[in-house]
Amino acid sequence: HEARPTPKPNQTMAFVSSIALTTSPSLTAASTSAIRSSVFAPRVARVSRVAVPTPDRLAPKMEFEISEGVEYELNLLVFVLAFFGWVVPSSLPAAIPLTNGGGLTQAFLDSIGSNLAHWPRGPALDDPFWLLMVLWHIGLFACMIFGTIGYNLKNIPKDV
Numbered sequence: 001h002e003a004r005p006t007p008k009p010n011q012t013m014a015f016v017s018s019i020a021l022t023t024s025p026s027l028t029a030a031s032t033s034a035i036r037s038s039v040f041a042p043r044v045a046r047v048s049r050v051a052v053p054t055p056d057r058l059a060p061k062m063e064f065e066i067s068e069g070v071e072y073e074l075n076l077l078v079f080v081l082a083f084f085g086w087v088v089p090s091s092l093p094a095a096i097p098l099t100n101g102g103g104l105t106q107a108f109l110d111s112i113g114s115n116l117a118h119w120p121r122g123p124a125l126d127d128p129f130w131l132l133m134v135l136w137h138i139g140l141f142a143c144m145i146f147g148t149i150g151y152n153l154k155n156i157p158k159d160v
Contacts, residue, residue, distance in 0.1 A: 070156055071155055072152055073151070073152055073155065075148075078147050078151045079147070079148075081147065082140075082143040082144040082146075082147035083143075083144070085143050085147065086139050086140045086142075086143040087105055087140075090103055090105045090136065090139060091103040091104075091105040091106060098128060098131065098132070104132065104135060104136055104139070107128075107132055108132040108133065108136045111123075111127070111128060111129040115127070
């Protein structure tokens with residue numbers, strides 16, 4: 001006999017009964033399907049739900065705080081603009097030996113393509129792919145972080 005937990009406010013509890021099926025190599029496909037249909041058919045959809053109402057003050061909120069009550073907004077447009085704000089400049093050709101005179105994005109994508117040509121063998125530890133990957137992603141995440149910080153500066157009170 002299972003002890004059922006008491007529901008907390010704003011929770012929906014679901015109880016599902018299940019049966020473990022053990023098979024052996026001596027069972028045939030016909031007997032296995034007969035066992036499945038006879039054992040699982042009456043018990044598949046036994047689900048009972050208990051809904052408990054809750055006051056609004058106990059409901060979880062999906063908000064972020066920077067510090068001391070300052071709200072932090074997540075905006076998809078900022079991430080999209082930060083992505084293009086990194087990809088476009090990093091695609092410009094540069095006289096860097098690591099990129100062979102091309103942009104960082106092209107060098108990274110070329111490295112991915114050359115490593116995929118040798119699939120399933122992965123890149124070696126001394127392959128330039130790893131350095132290109134780390135540099136490219138550090139630049140991307142820096143643009144995303146600084147873009148989000150810049151976008152959220154409007155939420156900081158002016159009296160500070």
